[in-house]
Amino acid sequence: MSQRLEALHAFWRTVSRYLTWGDYLVIALVLGGASATIPWLQGTFEASGRWAIVRLEGQIVHKLSLAQDQEITVIGPAGETTIQVQGGRVRVLRSPGAQEICMRQGWIHQPGQALICLPNRVTIEIPGDSGIDAISR
Amino acid sequence: MTPYTRGELPEVWLLKRILFAALLALGIVLYVLEGLFPPLLPLPGAKLGLSNILVLFTMLFLGYKEGILLALARSLLGSFISGTALAPGALLSLAGGLASAIVVALSLRFLTPPLGLVGVSILGAVTHNMTQLAVAYFLFVQIGGLFYYLPVLLFFALVSGLVTGLIAVYLFERLDHR
Numbered sequence: 001m002s003q004r005l006e007a008l009h010a011f012w013r014t015v016s017r018y019l020t021w022g023d024y025l026v027i028a029l030v031l032g033g034a035s036a037t038i039p040w041l042q043g044t045f046e047a048s049g050r051w052a053i054v055r056l057e058g059q060i061v062h063k064l065s066l067a068q069d070q071e072i073t074v075i076g077p078a079g080e081t082t083i084q085v086q087g088g089r090v091r092v093l094r095s096p097g098a099q100e101i102c103m104r105q106g107w108i109h110q111p112g113q114a115l116i117c118l119p120n121r122v123t124i125e126i127p128g129d130s131g132i133d134a135i136s137r
Numbered sequence: 138m139t140p141y142t143r144g145e146l147p148e149v150w151l152l153k154r155i156l157f158a159a160l161l162a163l164g165i166v167l168y169v170l171e172g173l174f175p176p177l178l179p180l181p182g183a184k185l186g187l188s189n190i191l192v193l194f195t196m197l198f199l200g201y202k203e204g205i206l207l208a209l210a211r212s213l214l215g216s217f218i219s220g221t222a223l224a225p226g227a228l229l230s231l232a233g234g235l236a237s238a239i240v241v242a243l244s245l246r247f248l249t250p251p252l253g254l255v256g257v258s259i260l261g262a263v264t265h266n267m268t269q270l271a272v273a274y275f276l277f278v279q280i281g282g283l284f285y286y287l288p289v290l291l292f293f294a295l296v297s298g299l300v301t302g303l304i305a306v307y308l309f310e311r312l313d314h315r
Contacts (some may be wrong), residue, residue, distance in 0.1 A: 018306040022251035026259050027295065034291035 050111065050126055052090045054083060057121045065108070066090060066126070076120035083124060096120055153199055161207055161214075164191040168215035181220075185297045189217075189261060190305045193245075193254065194236055197309070201242035208238035225277055229269045237265035254309070258302030262294040 001121045017115040054062035056076055064070065066088045079096035097119035105115055114125040145153075167188040187212055196204030212234040216227035241261040244252060252260075270290055 015303060018253065018303055019255055020253040022248070023253045023256035023259070023302075026256040027299070028290055030259060030263055030295045034288045034295070036289045037291070043310065066157065 050088070050109075052083075052085065053125050053127055055123045055125070064090065074120075074122050076117075076122050078120040081117050081120050081122045090124060090126070091115070092117060092124070095122065144276065157195065157199060157203055157207070160191050160195050161210055164188040164207060164211040165215045165218060167191065168211055169219045170222070172215075172219045184293075184306055186262060186265065186301055189237070189241075189258065189265075189301050190308065192241065192261075193305050195311070196242055201246065204245075205235070205238040205242055208234045225259045225273075228276070229272055233265040233269040235262040236268040240264040253302075254306045255299060255302030258305060259295060259298030262298030262301070263291065266290040266294040 006067040022082065039058045046069060050055040051065040052066060053060055053070070054074060056074055061071055061074060062083075064072065064083070064085050066085060069086045071082060071093070072085045074083065081095040081102075082093040084091055091107045092102040092105070092115050093119040095102055097117060102115045102117040102122075102124075108124075108126060111126050114123060116123045165188075167190075171184060172185055189208075192204050192208045192211075195207045209231070209304070212227070213222075214233040216224075216230060221227045238261070241257055241264075244257045244260050249257065257305040267290070270284070270287065281313075
């Protein structure tokens with residue numbers, strides 16, 4: 001164990017010989033920049049870039065920002081469907097239909113997810129693709 | 138028949154060309170080889186950029202312009218050889234390589250007394266990743282969510298710049314002893 005520690009120490013001595021104070025400054029700046037941007041980015045892009053698109057019989061009737069808590073009602077052929085947005089997520093509160101499938105789906109929040117209330121012809125979709133398009137090498 | 142030698146002896150001129158060609162060949166090999174390895178982490182951007190050691194070397198021994206040219210040619214020819222040419226990824230790599238080479242040249246010229254090679258290398262790696270992110274944003278996907286990746290890319294740039302910089306210093310120290 002102490003041998004391993006000694007080897008680590010020797011390695012560090014070698015490495016630190018190669019570093020100037022300017023290098024340490026650059027390292028600190030980059031580390032600081034990386035950690036400083038984490039909360040800022042989360043706050044800015046978490047919900048604001050996401051929308052829920054509400055369609056009635058295929059036509060877009062509402063575009064809801066997930067950043068804003070709200071409740072809307074869509075009137076379809078079978079009755080009223082109430083949609084709730086809260087904390088960056090969206091769900092169907094009430095909708096006509098015997099099986100209540102879209103209500104039982106609960107909250108959705110990720111791009112690519114969708115809620116479908118078939119009896120009332122209402123669909124709620126969060127557009128976007130969470131996958132990776134290309135990897136740069 | 139004597140080539141234009143810019144005031145150098147023809148022998149020196151020729152040696153410099155040969156050295157440049159050899160360095161470029163090495164750079165392409167490193168670039169392609171690195172692309173063949175499975176990524177250490179399943180994330181884009183997590184790459185060491187070993188061929189940047191050769192860019193540093195070229196700038197120190199042959200000149201800044203030659204180093205920038207090497208970075209450009211390495212990305213272009215390397216992507217043709219590895220079969221990723223003209224794909225979005227290759228364009229990102231080209232833009233990143235060029236911007237990074239320019240920043241490395243500038244910081245070698247103006248910042249090297251306070252900075253060492255490691256610091257220069259980290260600056261180059263950060264520029265490389267940031268340029269890729271910016272190009273990806275403006276050319277391909279204009280969604281803010283892309284910038285989620287900024288802290289991750291910064292961190293990877295730090296690690297890869299540190300590692301390549303340390304290798305470079307170690308290497309050049311050995312060369313000095315000869």
